Amino acid sequence: MLLVETIVMAWRSLGANKLRSALTVAGIMIGIFSVISVMTTIAALQASIETGLTYLGSNIFQLSKYPLNFSVVGDSRFKNRRNISYADYLRFSRLMGTEAGLICPKVWDNGQQAVFGGRKTNPNLELCGTNEGFTTANDFQIEDGRSLSKEDVEFSRAVCVVGQQVFQRLFPQGGAVGQTIRINERKYEVAGVFASKGGAFGSNDDNTVAIPITRFFQDFGSKNRTIYLAVEARNQLVYERTKGLAIGALRRVRGLRPEDPNDFEIYSNDSLAAAFRSIAGIIRIGAFVISTVALIAAGVGIMNIMLVSVTERTREIGIRKALGARQREIRRQFLLEALFLSLFGAFSGIVLGVAAGNVLAAWLQAQMVFPWGWSLAGILVCSAIGIGFGFYPAQKAASLDPIEALRYE
Amino acid sequence: MPNEIAMEPRLARSGADVVIRIEGITKRYVMGATTVHALKGIDLLIRRNEYLAVMGPSGSGKSTLMNMLGCLDTPTSGRYEFNGQDVANMEDDELAAIRNREIGFVFQTFNLLPRSTSLQNVELPLVYAGVPASERRHRAAEALFRVGLMDRLHHKPNELSGGQRQRVAIARALVNRPSIILADEPTGNLDSQTGREIMTLFENLHEGGNTIIVVTHEEAIARHARRVVRLRDGKIESDHATAHL
Numbered sequence: 055m056l057l058v059e060t061i062v063m064a065w066r067s068l069g070a071n072k073l074r075s076a077l078t079v080a081g082i083m084i085g086i087f088s089v090i091s092v093m094t095t096i097a098a099l100q101a102s103i104e105t106g107l108t109y110l111g112s113n114i115f116q117l118s119k120y121p122l123n124f125s126v127v128g129d130s131r132f133k134n135r136r137n138i139s140y141a142d143y144l145r146f147s148r149l150m151g152t153e154a155g156l157i158c159p160k161v162w163d164n165g166q167q168a169v170f171g172g173r174k175t176n177p178n179l180e181l182c183g184t185n186e187g188f189t190t191a192n193d194f195q196i197e198d199g200r201s202l203s204k205e206d207v208e209f210s211r212a213v214c215v216v217g218q219q220v221f222q223r224l225f226p227q228g229g230a231v232g233q234t235i236r237i238n239e240r241k242y243e244v245a246g247v248f249a250s251k252g253g254a255f256g257s258n259d260d261n262t263v264a265i266p267i268t269r270f271f272q273d274f275g276s277k278n279r280t281i282y283l284a285v286e287a288r289n290q291l292v293y294e295r296t297k298g299l300a301i302g303a304l305r306r307v308r309g310l311r312p313e314d315p316n317d318f319e320i321y322s323n324d325s326l327a328a329a330f331r332s333i334a335g336i337i338r339i340g341a342f343v344i345s346t347v348a349l350i351a352a353g354v355g356i357m358n359i360m361l362v363s364v365t366e367r368t369r370e371i372g373i374r375k376a377l378g379a380r381q382r383e384i385r386r387q388f389l390l391e392a393l394f395l396s397l398f399g400a401f402s403g404i405v406l407g408v409a410a411g412n413v414l415a416a417w418l419q420a421q422m423v424f425p426w427g428w429s430l431a432g433i434l435v436c437s438a439i440g441i442g443f444g445f446y447p448a449q450k451a452a453s454l455d456p457i458e459a460l461r462y463e
Numbered sequence: 464m465p466n467e468i469a470m471e472p473r474l475a476r477s478g479a480d481v482v483i484r485i486e487g488i489t490k491r492y493v494m495g496a497t498t499v500h501a502l503k504g505i506d507l508l509i510r511r512n513e514y515l516a517v518m519g520p521s522g523s524g525k526s527t528l529m530n531m532l533g534c535l536d537t538p539t540s541g542r543y544e545f546n547g548q549d550v551a552n553m554e555d556d557e558l559a560a561i562r563n564r565e566i567g568f569v570f571q572t573f574n575l576l577p578r579s580t581s582l583q584n585v586e587l588p589l590v591y592a593g594v595p596a597s598e599r600r601h602r603a604a605e606a607l608f609r610v611g612l613m614d615r616l617h618h619k620p621n622e623l624s625g626g627q628r629q630r631v632a633i634a635r636a637l638v639n640r641p642s643i644i645l646a647d648e649p650t651g652n653l654d655s656q657t658g659r660e661i662m663t664l665f666e667n668l669h670e671g672g673n674t675i676i677v678v679t680h681e682e683a684i685a686r687h688a689r690r691v692v693r694l695r696d697g698k699i700e701s702d703h704a705t706a707h708l
Contacts, residue, residue, distance in 0.1 A: 059590050070578055373574045376535065377635070378563020378591040380556040456535050460574065 060383070064390040067367070075395060078359045081352030082399020082439070086432045087407040089345035093428040094411020095418075096334045102420035113155070113290060114191055115297055115322040117304055118282040121329075135317045137280035140271060142307050146283060149303035153296055155286035158187030159267055161279050168216070168263060170224040170235045179220065180262045181237065183270020189215075189248070191284035192259070197221075199231035199246030202266055206245070210268035214242040218250040219260035237263065240273050258419065349435065352399065353443040360392050360447035371451050372459025385452035392444020393437060400436035404429045482642050482674055483509040483532065488541030488551070490527050490697075501527040502538070503697040509643070509676070514669045516685035516705075517678045519694035526647075528694065529678045533566055533645045534558045546642055563591050567636025569646035573628045575620040581607060581631045582616045588639045606634040610664060626657035633664060643674045650684060662687050 068075045120132045143159045150157060160182050167177035182188065189201040197218070206213050214235070221230050230244045242265060251259040271279075283304070287296035297320065304318060321329075364371070371384060408429070412422045490502040501524045509515060517532075519525040530536040531543065534550055537558070543551040550561055567588075568574075575584045585603035594602070607616060610630040620628050629649060636644050646665070650658030666687060669675050677688060685691050686705060693700045 066578065369574070370576060373576060374587070374591075375559060376533070376562060376568050376574070377588045378559050378639075380559045380591075382556075383591065457530050460535075460570070 060387050060390055063387055064394055067363070068391055068394055071363075074359060075398075078352075078355055078395050079399045079402065081355040082349065082396050082436055083403040083406070085345050085348030085352050086400050086403025086436065087410070088348060089341050090404050090407025090425065090428055090432060091410040091414070092337060092341035093425045094408050094423060095414045095420075096337060097425050097428075098412065098415030098420040098423045099418060100330065100334060101423055102415075112193075112323070113287045113293055114284055115287075115293075115300070115320055116282055116284045117300060117318050117320055119280045119318055121319040121321065132319075136308065137278070138283065138304075138318070140267070140276065140281065142304075143281050143283060145307045146300075146303050149306060150285070150300060153288075153299050155288045156187035156190060156284075157286075158185055158191035158284040160184045160188065160191075160282040160284065161267060161270055162282075163270075163274055166237050166263075168220055168224060168235050168237050170233065173224050173226075175220055175223045175261075178261065179237070180217075180258070181270075181274075182262060182264045183267040183274070184264050185267055187284070187286070188264050191286065192262075194251060194259070195249040197247045197249040199244065201246055202264060207266040207268050210266055210272055212240065212242050212269055213245040213265065215246040215248060215264045216244055217248050217260040217262040219258065220263055221247045238273070349439055353396075353439040356392050356395050356440060357443040357447060359395070360388060360444055361450070363391070364388065364447050364451040367451075368454065368459045368462040371454050372456050372462065375454070375456035376460060381452040384454075385448045388448035388451045389441060389444050392448065393440040396436040396440030396444075397433065400433050404432055480511040481508060482511055482513075482546060483507065484542070484544040485531075486542040488531065488538035488543055490524075490531065490536070491539045501697055502531070504541070505697075505699055507692065507699070507702075509674065511642075511674055512669070512672055514665075514675045514687070514689045515677070516688035516691045517676065517694065518680060518682075518685050518691055519700075520680065522696075523694040524697040525678055525680075525694050527697075529645065529647055532643075532676060533568060534561045559591075563588055564639060565642040567633075567639065567641040567644040569629070569632050569636050569644065569649045571648035571651040573620070573625075573632045573652070575628060575631055575635075577620055580617045580619055581612060581623070581634075584620070584631055585635045585638050588635060592639060602638055603634070606638040607631070609637065610634045624657075625653050626660060629653060629657075629661055630664070633661070633668075637668070637673075643676055644668065646675065646677045648679055648681075649677065650679075650681070658684075 117138075119135045119138060140159070143157075147157050161184070163181045163183075164179070165177060166179040166181045168175045168179055184191075184202065185207045186202050186204050188194070189196060196215075199215070202213070202215055205211070214237075216224070216230065216235070224230070224235060225233070230247055232244065234241050234243050236242070242263075248260070248262065265273075267281075283300075285296065285300050287293040301316065301320060305314075305316065308317060310317065374384060408424060411425075415422060485505055485507040487504050487506060488502060489500070489504055492499045492501060503524075505524075505528065517525060517528060527536070531538060534545065534553075535558070537543075537553065538551055541551065543549070545561060545565060548561070550558065553561070562568075576587070579587075582600065582603050585606050586599045589599040589602060604613070604616060607613060607630075610633050612627060612630050612634065615623060615627060615631075618627075620631070623631065629652075633644075633649075636646075644665075649665070650661055653661060662684065665675055665677070675688075677684060679685055688705060690702070690704050692702045
């Protein structure tokens with residue numbers, strides 16, 4: 055018998071029990087959906103992180119009280135550490151001398167709102183008190199005007215450089231440089247505009263406003279604030295030496311004895327990417343395990359429904375056998391039905407999973423991706439499940455005695 | 464395929480017109496602790512274009528013999544040759560191939576696939592014979608034409624009367640040009656008027672050269688046949704030609 059005939063027959067008998075088929079398909083779909091949506095999201099984030107959406111500039115590492123992983127903010131392990139103060143920063147700079155290419159202190163306030171004329175930003179600005187090194191340290195480009203200067207910091211001038219999103223929000227007609235915006239009822243002259251950079255790790259770099267760190271402490275106070283120290287090595291060759299010296303310098307500033315562990319974190323783009331990879335790995339394993347369990351459950355569902363189907367259609371099987379169907383033709387028909395059920399589930403799960411994963415990725419401002427490898431794996435696994443769990447019912451159907459089957463009511 | 468079989472030398476010796484040759488077949492079933500001897504040594508020779516009725520009360524071994532004749536089952540012992548092929552010792556799939564090529568079944572309960580149209584039902588034996596789709600449709604339509612259902616090609620069984628359903632089943636039995644048509648109580652589920660129409664159809668098929676075996680317990684049906692074989696207690700009680708009307 056031709057394969058086409060078998061496919062048509064299998065298709066027709068699935069169509070005869072639409073609800074039942076759909077429910078069985080849903081089981082497989084959920085299993086595939088869970089793995090594909092998670093893998094799509096992770097792949098999208100990873101693609102974004104590893105293709106240039108970098109938080110820090112090259113040859114730069116950062117020292118801070120907290121690791122740059124937002125989930126641990128509030129963790130008492132980190133919270134109870136002493137803040138890095140402005141005085142610590144000044145002493146650290148003196149100790150580093152000329153070793154570092156630049157040292158950029160950063161202190162953040164993430165709940166401010168900028169106003170210009172009648173226009174306002176959302177009250178979630180990432181306001182940063184910093185110095186002239188900020189543009190390089192955080193890998194920004196200047197689109198218009200200038201960066202903060204040494205003098206801005208020295209004289210604690212009320213100037214700012216605004217991110218692309220802030221600029222577009224407040225100055226839809228352009229011409230920001232030289233205008234005065236207000237943040238928390240204080241006036242700042244716009245000295246420059248950053249080019250768009252996008253975001254990563256749930257933050258949005260285009261929502262940044264940089265002001266001189268000296269001005270920041272005057273206007274917003276220094277209580278409960280900790281400085282993030284970005285340090286640039288002069289080149290890749292001296293990177294490790296600079297990093298070692300910086301750690302030593304900060305330990306001295308903080309008065310640590312040789313046996314004390316560091317009470318601060320050190321990280322770089324590479325370590326951020328590595329941290330992400332390790333988290334992604336754990337999430338992947340979790341999604342994989344959950345999906346495997348879901349797919350096995352769905353496979354049992356397929357087997358169950360196929361056994362019901364074989365029993366219901368005993369007489370049909372008897373007729374087919376009387377008319378000359380061989381065992382392999384009956385077996386193939388039922389196997390194909392099981393395979394169809396699981397492949398429908400696989401395809402709909404992939405479509406929904408990729409859609410959901412990319413929606414999530416878009417929300418996290420990552421690139422859209424299609425996880426070819428995981429989709430292919432999903433289809434192969436589902437085929438194996440369809441055939442594996444469909445085999446026993448199909449074999450049962452194929453080996454029915456035609457006389458008994460014809461007599462079945 | 465049937466031509467190759469016709470060339471076998473065994474058949475030439477036994478006479479080219481012998482379709483079924485049964486010698487001393489027995490059938491035993493083990494049912495729990497007891498063994499049932501359903502057939503206790505049957506000899507039967509059926510020639511091409513015979514019209515044979517198999518009769519007997521229930522428990523006579525009638526159904527067992529029908530299953531045997533239809534190659535749905537194999538005997539415990541004895542010889543069974545179908546068109547010169549030894550079917551007594553065949554495997555399931557070989558028997559399926561014999562059923563597909565050589566036997567057209569007509570059942571009491573019609574046994575049509577409920578979700579398929581007349582045409583699809585009649586096509587089914589051709590599907591298993593590997594006949595290409597266009598030829599299949601053509602031959603199925605032709606078979607339905609022969610039973611007078613040309614205008615019911617795309618009806619499903621539940622849209623047809625009992626008589627029409629049995630005609631579809633007969634068309635399905637004819638479509639593969641089998642060596643025998645094996646009918647099991649073909650009028651059992653029909654009213655007597657429709658039953659007579661079906662028997663007239665068998666009459667016409669017999670006159671057209673078909674070999675027909677009808678299994679029945681009704682004398683009125685058996686009278687249509689040219690030869691009646693009566694079974695009792697697993698043995699042939701009598702085997703003689705009828706005074707055909």
